[in-house]
Every structure is written in structure tokens, then in C-alpha cells.
Amino acid sequence: MKIKPTPLQDCYIIEPTIFEDERGYFYEKFNEQKFEELTGMNGHFVQDNISKSSYGVLRGIHLQKGEHAQAKLVSCLEGKVFDVAVDLREDSPTFGQWFGVELTPENKLQLYVPRGFGHGFSVLSETAIFSYKCDNFYHKESEGSVIWNDKDLNIDWKLPADKVLLSEKDSQLPTFAEKNF
Numbered sequence: 001m002k003i004k005p006t007p008l009q010d011c012y013i014i015e016p017t018i019f020e021d022e023r024g025y026f027y028e029k030f031n032e033q034k035f036e037e038l039t040g041m042n043g044h045f046v047q048d049n050i051s052k053s054s055y056g057v058l059r060g061i062h063l064q065k066g067e068h069a070q071a072k073l074v075s076c077l078e079g080k081v082f083d084v085a086v087d088l089r090e091d092s093p094t095f096g097q098w099f100g101v102e103l104t105p106e107n108k109l110q111l112y113v114p115r116g117f118g119h120g121f122s123v124l125s126e127t128a129i130f131s132y133k134c135d136n137f138y139h140k141e142s143e144g145s146v147i148w149n150d151k152d153l154n155i156d157w158k159l160p161a162d163k164v165l166l167s168e169k170d171s172q173l174p175t176f177a178e179k180n181f
Ligand SMILES: Cc1cn([C@H]2C[C@H](O)[C@@H](COP(=O)(O)OP(=O)(O)O[C@H]3O[C@@H](C)C(=O)[C@@H](O)[C@H]3O)O2)c(=O)[nH]c1=O
Pocket: 049, 051, 059, 060, 061, 062, 063, 072, 119, 120, 121, 138, 167, 169
């Protein structure tokens, strides 16, 4: 397992070590001990989520606030997504900055999105199955959010704007300046 830093503090790309032989391949998708050694972050995750989405779907930008804050370790099991993390920690040197990476089953990359970050992804393939671990439980009342097309964040979601498909909830989120995080 290799850890690559991103421009955002505490946010990492995780690249697995692949063992190939005549049968196919093997890799450790997650190893709590190695993850903690390499990142210095909490590797104890308590909830695993899966979502399936069609081309153009954009989920985000979401986080959980306060004592229900969640770090996420995210990957794509089928298709292709553009995954985005936004540093929403006001005391962070990278506050207000975003980072995006393509995740696919072929590149096998995972993104570690720390607590206090907003997270979202866009679907670039016909369908995509998205998988993520969370280090704190879902708590609906603690949801925070930023609208996907916020002018200050100016995120390039790699999708034509007229193809973007949002949930009812995600089409009415506050702006970055409104600070719902
Ligand atoms: C996130 C979540 C949702 N749900 C339920 C609530 C709702 O009825 C249904 C769909 O929820 P949402 O519309 O919020 O799902 P979705 O828009 O996919 O929300 C997710 O987006 C990505 C970007 C994230 O980062 C995640 O943390 C999460 O916020 O699933 C749970 O039961 N547990 C959960 O952990």
C-alpha cells in the first residue's frame, strides 16, 4: 500500500500493492494497521456504504458536522467517477481548497477524505458503483453541505453542466459563503 499526499492537508490517495499471477490478482483493499502507520489518521471505520448511479449523477457536496463528523475512505467498484474533497475546516491552511481524482476499478485508487471535509463525486461512465467506509455513523440531523456549483469553490466536475443530475436535496444546498459546515 502506498500513500500519496494531495495538495490538501490530511487528505491522501491510497494506492494498493497488486500481486499478479496466472490466476489473476490479489490486493489488500484495506488494512487498518498499515493505513494508520502510513497516514497517522484514525483507521477505525464503522460503516460501509454502497451507491449506484447513472451517467451525469452528481452527489454532494456533503459532510457531517460536530461530534458526528465523518472521515471517509472512498473507491469506485464499477465505472468511473470524479471524486472531490473540499477542505471546510476553517482553521486549516488549505481551507476552501478542493482536490479531485478519477477513481475506477482499473486504477484501484482510494481517496481518504478527513473529518471536516466536504465530499462529492460525479459519474463519468454509463453507471458507477461507489463504495466508502466511514469512521462515524450516519446522523441525518448533523448533515452539512455546499452547493455543487458554488462560485467561490469553482469545482470542475468534468461533466457538461446540462448533463448534471442532482437529487432534490442536492439542488437546493447553501453556498460556501453561507457556511453550513
Ligand atoms: C448517507 C446515508 C444515507 N442514508 C439514507 C438517507 C436517504 O433516505 C438515502 C439517500 O441518502 P442521500 O441522498 O443523502 O445519499 P447520497 O446523496 O448518496 O449521500 C452521500 O453522498 C456522498 C457524496 C457522501 O459523501 C456521503 O457521505 C453521503 O452524504 O439513504 C442512510 O440510511 N445512511 C447513510 O449513511
